[in-house]
Amino acid sequence: MTEMTQEWSELHGEFTDQRRARRTQVHIADVGVGDQEEFFYVDLPGWTSDKVIRLRKADLGPELAKKLKVDARWHARVNIGAEDSWELYFRDWEPCERCQPERFGKDGEHD
Ligand SMILES: [Zn+2]
Secondary structure, rough: OOHHHHHHHHOOOOOOOOOOOOEEEEEEEEOOOOOHHOOHHHHHOOOOOOOOEEEHHHHHHHHHOOOOOOOOOOEEEEEOOOOOHHHEEEHHHHHHHOOOOOOOOOOOOOO
């Protein structure tokens, strides 16, 4: 698929599986300090890999970035069908007080 047809499909709501965003649990694996200050690190319990992914705090905006805590669990919409971490994108970030590692259904809701 060319870049153009891909954009066309997305405009018309026809996301490919690799790119479709689903609400999922995000584990905040680490929050950068010092010369890593601009980054935070996550893994995705619902993803095919337990690889840790480095993201920029700037992508959250200042209000949410202040709420980052190591080992917290958040929600985001993620294209969880992606095979490589560079293909992943995140949106609609939401800190969650109720998340437990083993209690987040495949449908993106709590038990
Ligand atoms: Zn939750």
